[in-house]
Every structure is written in structure tokens, then in C-alpha cells.
Amino acid sequence: MQALRFDNRFVDELPGDPEQGARRREVRGALWSSVMPTPVAAPRLLTHSPEVAALLGLAADDVASPGFAQVFGGNALLPGMQPYAANYGGHQFGSWAGQLGDGRAITLGEVLNARGERWEIQLKGAGPTPYSRTADGRAVLRSSIREFLCSEAMHHLGVPTTRALSLVATGEDVVRDMFYDGHPKSEPGAIVCRVAPSFLRFGNYQLPASRDETDLLRQLVDFTIRRDFPHLAGEGETLHAAWFAEVCERTATMVAHWMRVGFVHGVMNTDNMSVLGLTIDYGPYGWIDDYDPDWTPNTTDAQGRRYRFGWQPKVAWWNLSRLAQALSPLFDGVEALQDGLQRYADTYARLDRDNVARKLGLAECRDDDLVSMQDLHALMQAGEVDMTLFFRALIDADMADPSMRGFDDAFYDAGKREAVAGPLRAWLAGYAARIADDALDATGRREKMRLANPRYVLRNYLAQQAIDAAEAGDASGVAELLDVMRHPYDDQPGRERFAQRRPDWARERAGSSMLSCSS
Ligand code: AMP
Numbered sequence: 001m002q003a004l005r006f007d008n009r010f011v012d013e014l015p016g017d018p019e020q021g022a023r024r025r026e027v028r029g030a031l032w033s034s035v036m037p038t039p040v041a042a043p044r045l046l047t048h049s050p051e052v053a054a055l056l057g058l059a060a061d062d063v064a065s066p067g068f069a070q071v072f073g074g075n076a077l078l079p080g081m082q083p084y085a086a087n088y089g090g091h092q093f094g095s096w097a098g099q100l101g102d103g104r105a106i107t108l109g110e111v112l113n114a115r116g117e118r119w120e121i122q123l124k125g126a127g128p129t130p131y132s133r134t135a136d137g138r139a140v141l142r143s144s145i146r147e148f149l150c151s152e153a154m155h156h157l158g159v160p161t162t163r164a165l166s167l168v169a170t171g172e173d174v175v176r177d178m179f180y181d182g183h184p185k186s187e188p189g190a191i192v193c194r195v196a197p198s199f200l201r202f203g204n205y206q207l208p209a210s211r212d213e214t215d216l217l218r219q220l221v222d223f224t225i226r227r228d229f230p231h232l233a234g235e236g237e238t239l240h241a242a243w244f245a246e247v248c249e250r251t252a253t254m255v256a257h258w259m260r261v262g263f264v265h266g267v268m269n270t271d272n273m274s275v276l277g278l279t280i281d282y283g284p285y286g287w288i289d290d291y292d293p294d295w296t297p298n299t300t301d302a303q304g305r306r307y308r309f310g311w312q313p314k315v316a317w318w319n320l321s322r323l324a325q326a327l328s329p330l331f332d333g334v335e336a337l338q339d340g341l342q343r344y345a346d347t348y349a350r351l352d353r354d355n356v357a358r359k360l361g362l363a364e365c366r367d368d369d370l371v372s373m374q375d376l377h378a379l380m381q382a383g384e385v386d387m388t389l390f391f392r393a394l395i396d397a398d399m400a401d402p403s404m405r406g407f408d409d410a411f412y413d414a415g416k417r418e419a420v421a422g423p424l425r426a427w428l429a430g431y432a433a434r435i436a437d438d439a440l441d442a443t444g445r446r447e448k449m450r451l452a453n454p455r456y457v458l459r460n461y462l463a464q465q466a467i468d469a470a471e472a473g474d475a476s477g478v479a480e481l482l483d484v485m486r487h488p489y490d491d492q493p494g495r496e497r498f499a500q501r502r503p504d505w506a507r508e509r510a511g512s513s514m515l516s517c518s519s
């Protein structure tokens with residue numbers, strides 16, 4: 001394998017834990033711990049993302065070489081790699097959880113590519129670290145496939161996200177109790193190599209703040225700004241305020257994209273919130289089939305449904321408030337942090353209007369359009385209407401004679417379809433009148449809608465079908481699904497089956513509509 005150029009600024013510039021190795025411990029006064037990946041029995045490359053390989057400067061030959069699975073399965077290091085696990089805390093489901101840290105993710109280093117871009121590469125499932133607590137540091141194949149596919153699918157949908165280079169089977173089994181109900185079983189293990197400019201989370205700042213380690217907190221904030229936000233100007237409190245405001249703005253942008261495409265993260269704990277505004281830590285996430293703001297795929301959250309689809313914008317705000325609290329020792333008053341939170345609210349409100357304009361194909365969103373979208377959402381929920389299929393059908397609906405023709409595929413239940421048919425026809429008539437009065441012509445409207453409303457999303461059951469085949473020894477479905485998700489806004493003739501509504505069998509099937517944090 002060709003050499004990569006490493007420039008490991010995180011470990012070079014920030015305080016680390018003096019102890020090496022994976023002994024489980026509390027780590028104070030340090031932001032990371034040196035730890036090696038634990039070798040696996042038989043690493044085998046199942047699939048990879050050629051786009052991410054290219055980002056890093058890896059050629060097809062490198063990926064095809066036997067050394068690739070050794071390195072990205074955690075059995076060998078390339079020159080310049082300095083593996084470590086990061087130390088962070090977090091609020092989980094609303095409660096402060098103390099030290100968490102990378103319990104199974106190990107960063108190998110920061111690659112500098114030929115264009116001068118910095119990409120942190122990290123193995124997930126590479127074995128125990130000081131932060132593994134009682135767990136094994138490993139990941140199962142099913143959750144690794146889900147993380148691999150969704151990272152790349154989100155990127156191609158235009159949603160800010162961490163990326164995935166590779167999916168390597170370990171040749172070892174991992175024991176998991178999928179629904180925490182006393183039925184553990186052995187499952188095949190795997191390792192995903194994740195790639196992002198940085199994996200820093202809100203929790204990285206919260207942990208030193210919770211321990212009154214203000215100098216460490218300040219060091220981390222200043223480092224983050226120097227390395228990841230070099231365009232920000234100023235110094236001291238002004239600079240810190242500008243940074244926090246940008247974190248707020250990026251978070252708003254990310255969540256607005258989630259709402260546009262129907263993505264439900266499932267575990268928006270503050271340790272799973274990136275300060276770069278990237279979608280991070282793909283666990284029990286899901287995609288909206290029938291429009292339901294109250295839906296969460298995460299059975300671990302079934303009681304309070306804190307992380308339901310429709311709550312994501314306000315949960316992000318709550319999480320940013322926790323980050324603001326952590327950063328408060330760096331500020332004299334609260335005003336600058338409040339301004340940052342206001343930036344979140346303003347940005348989200350603007351992008352929410354943008355989403356309405358884009359999804360409905362309007363030149364701009366007026367106040368009555370916001371109301372009209374709310375009405376439509378209510379009808380979609382009452383009528384159990386598939387979100388993705390509905391908006392694609394709306395693009396091609398005959399607006400000279402608005403009717404339910406063309407929307408049949410978007411319904412899951414004939415009775416519910418009947419119940420909303422009248423009001424939905426009325427909504428369509430209102431929409432037809434509205435677009436007749438819009439600055440965009442029909443071609444412009446359709447083009448705008450096509451770029452905002454995907455034809456293909458990573459429906460939960462599609463990922464599960466690829467997982468079932470991979471668990472039975474055939475991983476080709478993973479690559480095929482990734483290939484479909486490369487062009488989510490294009491009609492892909494011959495691939496209609498990837499654009500269909502969720503089949504009935506998948507409604508209550510584990511993995512398709514019910515997922516847990518067990519991964
Ligand atoms: P998550 O819910 O995946 O964000 O994980 C929350 C915390 O649990 C993080 O600190 C993870 O590193 C840790 N964790 C999750 N699964 C494992 C595992 N199998 N082994 C070690 N740590 C884990």
C-alpha cells in the first residue's frame with residue numbers, strides 16, 4: 001500500500017493520558033489516550049467507497065492490495081499512524097452521563113491529502129479502549145453495514161456527514177442481546193473505517209467543563225478553532241463567540257437537511273453531536289416511510305420518544321444549550337452564548353422556509369406557504385402517506401387537473417387513503433392555484449423539486465435486506481445499494497424496486513422498523 005501523509009495535530013498539540021493501553025479507567029486532565037487496535041482473526045474487505053478512497057489519495061490498487069484489509073481491520077499500522085481514543089462525556093437521553101469516550105472507535109491519524117485537506121481516519125469496532133467500560137469494543141456486521149451505507153448515502157443526498165472508507169469483516173463473532181431481553185446471540189463482527197475532518201463532539205467540551213478543567217477546555221476550544229475553523233477572526237471571547245455561533249449555524253443546517261429528506265438520527269445524545277455540524281454515529285437511525293413526526297426507530301427510546309422525527313430541531317437546540325453551558329467558563333456573561341443560540345433559531349427558521357420552497361418548488365416561501373405545508377403534513381400523517389413517494393409524485397402531477405392520480409403508490413392503507421382523499425384533493429387544488437401565481441414556471445418548479453426531493457432514500461428495509469444477504473455470506477447487495485444511493489435524485493431505470501414503499505412484511509420487522517442501541 002502506498003504511503004499516506006499523516007499530520008497528527010490532535011495528539012501533537014493537546015494533552016494526552018500518560019498511561020497507554022486499554023485498562024478501563026477514569027482519565028482526568030487529558031483529552032485522549034494512546035491505544036492500539038486489537039488484531040482480528042481474519043480481516044476481509046467486504047466493500048469500500050471509491051469516492052472516500054480518492055479523498056484520501058488511495059488508488060484502486062491500494063484498495064485491492066492484501067494490506068488494505070490488514071490496516072483497516074486493525075491488524076497493521078501504516079507509517080505515521082498514532083492510534084488513540086478520545087475522551088469525552090455527554091448527556092444521554094437528557095441526563096448527564098459523565099465520562100464516555102471512544103469505547104470502540106480508535107483514530108489512526110490525520111491524513112493530509114494532495115489538496116491540503118485534513119481527514120481524520122477512525123476504526124469503529126477495533127477493540128477495547130480505556131473508555132470501553134464493561135463493553136467489548138467491537139461492532140456487529142449489521143450495524144457496521146448500516147453505518148457504512150448511511151454515511152455515504154447522506155453525503156450523496158447533500159447532507160453534512162462523516163464518511164466511510166471501508167467495511168471489513170473481522171472473521172470473529174460478537175455476542176449481542178439485540179433487544180436487551182435476555183436473548184444474546186453470536187453475530188459476525190465488522191469494522192468500519194470512518195473519515196471526517198474531525199470527530200469532535202459536544203461531549204469533548206462538556207467533559208473538561210464538568211470537571212472544572214477550564215484550562216483544558218480552553219486549550220481544546222482554541223485548538224478546534226485553529227485547526228477546523230481557521231477562517232474565524234478575532235481573539236479571546238469574541239473569537240469563542242464567533243465559533244459557538246458557527247457551531248449553532250452548522251447544527252441548524254444539518255437538522256434542516258434531516259427534516260428535508262426524512263432522516264431520524266435516533267440517538268441525539270450530546271456525545272453524538274459533531275461540532276462541525278456533521279451527522280455522526282449512525283446507530284438506530286431510520287428513514288421516514290409514512291409521514292409521522294412522532295416516529296422513532298429506536299426501541300431503546302420507545303418510552304419517551306425523545307428523539308422522534310419531529311422533535312429533532314428542538315432537541316438540537318437543547319443540545320446546543322448544554323454545549324453553551326459547558327463553554328460558559330470561557331465567557332464573562334451569557335449574552336454571547338445566547339446570541340449563538342439565537343443564531344441557531346434564526347438559521348433553522350430560514351432553512352425551514354427554504355425547505356418548504358424547495359420541496360414545493362416555489363420561488364420563495366411566503367407565510368401562507370408555511371401554513372400550507374403544515375396542512376399537508378397533517379394530511380400525510382392522517383392518511384399514512386409515504387413522504388418520499390408523495391413529493392416525487394407531486395413533481396409530475398397534472399396541475400391543470402389536480403387529482404389523486406399518480407399518488408396511489410404513496411399510500412399504505414386503503415381506508416386511510418379514503419379518509420383523506422377529499423381534503424387532499426382540496427389541498428392539491430390550492431397548490432395548483434398557488435404555483436400558477438408563482439415566479440417559477442413549470443420547468444423551473446419541477447427542477448427545483450427534483451433537486452430537493454430524493455427518489456431514493458436508504459429505507460430501513462432495504463438496508464436490512466442487504467444485511468440479511470451479507471450475514472448469509474453475500475455482501476454484493478451492500479455495494480449495489482450504495483451504488484443506487486450515489487444518485488438519489490435521479491430516476492434510475494431498472495432500479496425501481498429501490499424506490500418503492502416499505503412492504504408490509506417490513507412494518508414490524510426487527511431491523512426494518514425496530515432498532516436498538518445494541519450494535
Ligand atoms: P453510542 O450510543 O453508540 O453513541 O455509544 C455510547 C457510548 O458507549 C460511547 O462511549 C461508545 O464508545 C460506547 N460503546 C458503545 N458500544 C460499545 C462497545 N461495544 N464497546 C465499547 N464501548 C461501546
Ligand code: MG
Pocket residue numbers: 271272281
Ligand atoms: Mg456515540
